[in-house]
Amino acid sequence: MSDDHILQLIRSGKRSEALARVYQHYPKVRQLVVMANGSEDDAKDVFQEGVIVFYQKAERPDFQLTASIGTFLYSVCRNLWHTRYRQVHAREAHWTELPEPAHHEAERWLDESPDAAAVADQMLTALGDPCGAILRAFYYQKLSMRDIAARLGLGSENNAKLRKFKCLERAKKMVRDRFPFLSLISILHYEN
Amino acid sequence: MRTELEQMALIERYLQGAMGQAEQQQFEAKLANDPALRQELALQKLLVKAVERQGLKEELAALHAQLYPAGPAAATVPPRPNSPPARARWLRPRNLALAAMLTLGAGLCEVPLPPQWRTESSVVASAPAFTPTFAGFDVPFQTLEVEAGAGRAFRLASGSQVRVPAGAFVDQRGQPVAGQVQLRYREFHQAAEIIASGIPMEYQNGVFESGGMFELRGQQGGVPVYIAPGKRIEVKLASFTDDPGFKHYYLEEPAAPPLALNGLGLVPTAHAQDARLSTRWLELGPTNIEPNIFKKNRLDSLVKIRLAQAQAKAQAANGGDGDGPASALPATTPLDNRWEFRLQVSAKKPESDTLNLQAVMDGKGRVQLVPRQRPRMANPSKQLRQKTAFLQFLADNPLIWRYAGRLAAEEHPNLARNRWVLDQTWTSVHLQAPLFVPKRRLTPQGPSPQTQPRFVAFSPDSRLMLLGRDGQVELWNTQGGLLHTFRGYHFATFAPHAPQVLLANAQEAHLADFSGQAGVRYRASRPTKFSRLEFSADGQRVLGFGTDEVVRVWQQDGTLISQLKDSRKSWFVEATFNTADGKQVLAQAHDGEVLLYNDSGQVIDKPGQFPASVPKFGLPDPSLRARADRKTFTHWARMPNKRGDSVQINQRKVISALYILQNDLPVDWLRLDDPRQQIVQAHFAPDGQALVVSADDGHLYLWQRNLSDSVQRMELANDQYSFVTHVRKANPQPLLANSRPAARKLDSLLALYLAEAKAQNAEEQAKLEAEANVLRTFGVEKFGVYNIDRLYHDPAVVAVQATLDLGTPALNQQLADQGARAYYLTGARGNVVIRLFPSDLRRLPLSPQGQNQLLVLLPGQRVARYGPAEFAKLDWAQLRLTQQCDFRFTVAPQPVQSLAQWQALLGQASTGAPNG
Structure with a gap:
């Protein structure tokens, strides 16, 4: 399975298949993290975070692979782990050497307005389930409003649509209200 | 509220690209003038992304649990x-x-x-x-x-x-x-x-x-x-x-x-x-x-291994260059249980610079790799880990394995220093085809070899190098031969069209051929030390930039054409030809101003920027760039002490890696094998096929472009250390004359390994194929x-009045007197179980397509069966007419005592269920 094929899968929306393929790179990242004092769970989290970074990049039509997916993931995860590890062990002045230098492109991508994204993630979690489920069903599973209405028991299609927008509105409001420090400029800079 | 929702719907349509062109233009125009709308758009986009991330997170968590079920969830x-x-x-x-x-x-x-x-x-x-x-x-x-x-x-x-x-x-x-x-x-x-x-x-x-x-x-x-x-x-x-x-x-x-x-x-x-x-x-x-993704993926990877087996087999059949049984399979090659093969370090001294690893075959015919210095592993679990890692490595890279381990020459000049590599148990092996692979190391000559080179330059044909240090300039070829040493010079550059070098000493600059025979001189009016000399691209002019901060241009024959001096209160720090014919000179003053001079020494332009000229890391292919990064690491390594025993050190060190960037994106990296060394400079050869790296201990490392992917960078790693080296892929023409016997051994070893892998694969494959293809949550x-059910339904049934005949009057009597359980099994997979009651027999619906059998469970766990073979003999057309059938059962000779017997009786193997 070539990297190009995986990209094709991603762009044609065959998400599960693509993710399963991409997941084959897990052992290397796992080893990286475990070697650098991480636990299995750390490795899993870091890797999944890395996959999400990769996946959201790869969905963009202008995305070009400049290194293999494995290399990319490895680099992203390495950086993620470094950051995390440094946060956790801020007082410890040293860390053990990781085997491969950073992938600078990956670093740059990670720097893209991480605050706004993190806040949005928190808000969605806080949004709770009826809303979260509706939004996920529509934006992630790409179900039709009719299916969502049936599946989540929302009555008519129009009602479901209204519910969805209200949920979105609530999420927006939460981001605005609860995080006044979040500069809207930083959101504006969040260009995908 | 209403309008807000409408706005959101609008934004959503925009984000989904669902707008028509006109509408989109209108929206974009509105967007340009309305910062609030822009914010809304950005926020909505942000949230949609976050929703997607959440979904991905959930899906990945599920996937993880599926692929790595043993881990705590x-x-x-x-x-x-x-x-x-x-x-x-x-x-x-x-x-x-x-x-x-x-x-x-x-x-x-x-x-x-x-x-x-x-x-x-x-x-x-x-x-x-x-x-x-x-x-x-x-x-x-x-x-x-x-x-x-x-x-x-x-x-x-x-x-x-x-x-x-x-x-x-x-x-x-x-x-x-x-x-x-x-x-x-x-x-x-x-x-x-x-x-x-x-x-x-x-x-x-x-x-x-x-x-x-x-x-x-x-x-x-x-x-x-x-x-x-x-x-x-x-x-x-x-x-x-x-x-x-x-x-x-x-x-x-x-x-x-x-x-x-x-x-x-x-x-x-x-x-x-x-x-x-x-x-x-x-x-x-x-x-x-x-x-069932796990099944699919594992089967895929097994198929890959089978492919590799086939390849190896084909090679064994064709191989050996007419050498007869050179690459015969182990069946025909007697084996003792110890095999040695070498990771070649240096072509010059193979006997001294060799890493010896030993493959030891255990009693079960399994192969494991151990360093020769340590014939048995102390810790069996380590042994197991090592074996697993190498089996995995072999499974992924059988061809590389075949010719494994020829380190690119000179990569490891000092075996003692790398002995620790042998003492390690490596748990993982990774391979990657790098852009550049090490070719050789150039050992400094000169009075103080530790001095870092002042400069390195490739000849225009990329075959020679000039190396300046210690008040002398050395001419090397890329094979590692020192051709000449020009003593007393501090700078040199190659002439573009002739086998000559332009040398500078404290007084002047002059041409010389490769044997040191002096030629044309380029001088100032008084003795001047030139820190920079440059030929114009056509070779007709020479530019010299002296320590007197004056830029001079000569014709090729040594005639001074112009002397450029910054007329303002500044001085030049850099100068270069701006055109191929050398008629324009670009000079940068100390205050940053850049001046463009014409042939007669007049300023004709102030471009404002000096071209990002020949930087420290040169650029043959404009898209290619190199950058060295230094990082401070606490580096753990094992180093030899004076007696040569390994000691462990833990030092904070600055190490450097050289990144190779293509269009400003890193595409590869390289690092010297001793992390204590720092990369000082790197130069690409003009043809882009070589790269010379100088280290802070004065050595030069020559790397060559890895065009064929034949050489791979191998990273060995365990939980404490990592070790990077290079290995070569299978090559029909072994590079070393003495490699054939080794190759034979490796062939046998490979065959052995493949036999082992095949057996393991077959076992795993059988297990996997017994797994279900789909899962339901x-x-x-x-x-x-x-x-998981659906109601059984078959429109094509034939209803018959059934009589059950157990074969003997005694049994029939027993059935009538004491009763029994009766079942009709049918359905496409034969797993529809229909419990029969006496009333059912008056009108028993039979399915002509199903996998049918009738069962009567008699007291004492005896079973009477009217099996699929009997059903196959039924004349269904006749049944439709008569709507009557007499089923003559066969009574199993033994009572059923176990699930396996019961399954066998029904003709159902026990695979698939986890109960075996």
Whole structure:
């Protein structure tokens, strides 16, 4: 399975298949993290975070692979782990050497307005389930409003649509209200 | 509010690209003028991305549990807000009421059977929902041990997965359970298993066709536990059918404990049928199908290995260059149990610079790699880890393995320093094709070899190098030969069109051929030290930039054309030709101003920027760039002490890696093998095929472009150390004359390994193929029996009046007197179990397409069977006419005593179910 094929899968929306393929790179990242004092769970989290970074990049039509997916993931995860590890062990002045230098492109991508994204993630979690489920069903599973209405028991299609927008509105409001420090400029800079 | 929603809908249409062109332009125009709308757009986009991330996160978590089921799943399960005890109290009164209703329901279902059909086991008991059909055997449970506080995920032999979240269990009082909990789990897929379990398959007016069924119970040291409210055990049940129409059902159990009812609604048992078992199945909802990705991926990877085996076999058949049995398989090559093969370090001194690794074959014919210095491993688990890693490595890279280990020459000049590599147990091996691979190391000559080179330059044809240090300039070829040393010079550059070098000493610059014979001189009016000399691209002019900060231009014959001096209160720090003919000169002053001079020394332009000229890391291909990064690491390594024994050091060191960037994106990196060395400079050869790197110990490392991918960078790693080296792929022309015997050994070794891998593969493949292709997910909130079902329906049935003839009058008499259980098995997969009652025989619907058999279970666990072979002989057209059939049964000679016997009797192998 070539990297190009995986990209094709991603762009044609065959998400599960693509993710399963991409997941084959897990052992290397796992080893990286475990070697650098991480636990299995750390490795899993870091890797999944890395996959999400990769996946959201790869969905963009202008995305070009400049290194293999494995290399990319490895680099992203390495950086993620470094950051995390440094946060956790801020007082410890040293860390053990990781085997491969950073992938600078990956670093740059990670720097893209991480605050706004993190806040949005928190808000969605806080949004709770009826809303979260509706939004996920529509934006992630790409179900039709009719299916969502049936599946989540929302009555008519129009009602479901209204519910969805209200949920979105609530999420927006939460981001605005609860995080006044979040500069809207930083959101504006969040260009995908 | 209304308008806000409309705006959101608009933004959404914009983000989804669902607008028409006109509308989109209009929207974009509005966007440009309306910062609030821009914010809304950005925020919405942000949230949609976040939703996607959340979805991905969930999907990945599920995938992880599926692919790595052994790992504890607990960490990923978010804590639920409601605490189990509180919820339990709230539920209790209602549950008691439900339990009472249930008991009542069960009572209604108990309809007496006609005495002639009743046997001990066919009595419908009111307490348990079902009883096993046979005495002495049943479908066995397997026990899954779970640490209640941590949760755990399991992957079972059928492909099913069971995922237990943390804190999933409570005791009878609703208190959380800690410690080890035993889950008892079994699956039912075939008719044999279903009948043996005694689980009724009737539902409403019909019979279930099962797509898989499981039973899950929990206990702790024999005391039952319950699933905590709000928790679910996720069971992804292997299903051997992906047909549509299935739903999920739960078998209602009268004796169910109060707490276990949580979360399931009750369906009134409206259809108490004549003399049948009543409906006890509760519909849970539609099923979902997901592929068994683990099976698919593992089979794929096995296919890959099979491919590699085929390749190796083909090579063995064709190989050897007519050398006869050179690459024969082990069957024809006698083997002793020790094989050595070498990782060649230096072409010059193979006997001294060799890493010896030893492949040792154990008594079971397995091959493992151990360093020769340590013939046996102290720790068996390490040994195992090493073996696993190398088997994996071999599985992934059998061809590389074949010629493995020829390190690129000069990469490891000092064996003693790398001895620690041999003492390590490596647990992983990674390969990557790098852009540049090491070619050789150039050892400094000169009076103080440790001095860093002042400059390195490639000749225009990329075959020679000038290297300046220590008051002398050395001319090297890229094979590592020192051709000449020009003593007393501090700078030199190659002439573009002639085999000459332009040298600078403290007084002047002059040309010289490669043997040092001096040629044309380029001088200033008084002795000047030139820090920079440059030929114009056409070779007609020479530029010299002296320590007097004057830029001079000569013709090729040594005639001085111009002297450029900054007329302002500044001085030049850099100068270069701006054109190929050398008629324009660009000079940068100390204050940063850049001046462009014409041939007669007049300033004709002030470009403002000096071209990013020949930087420290040169650029032959404009898209290619190199950059050295330094990082401070606490570096752990083993280094030799004076006696040569390894000692461990732990030093904070600055090490550097050289990144190669293409279009400003890093595409590769390289690092010197001794991390204590720093990369000082790097230069690309003009043809882009070579790269010279100078290290702070004065060595030069020459790297060449890896065009063929034949050389791979191999990273060995374990939990403490990593080691980077290079290996070569299979090459039809071995580079070293003495490699053939080694290659033979490696061939045999490879064949041995492949035989081993093949056996392992075959075993794994058989297991995998027995797994189901699809999984269907249950969220289990209550222990019990769960089933994937659809109502069996066959429009093409032929109804006949059936007479059962057990073969002997005694048995027929026994059947009439004492009764028995009778079953009709049918369905496309033969797993529709229809319990027959006497009334059914008057009009028995038979399916011509199904896999049919009739069974009568006689007392004493004897079985009479009218099997598929007999059904195949039936004349269905005749049956349609006569609507009568006399079934002559064959009575099995032995009573069935075990599940295996029972399955064999029904012609159903026990594969697939996890109960083997």
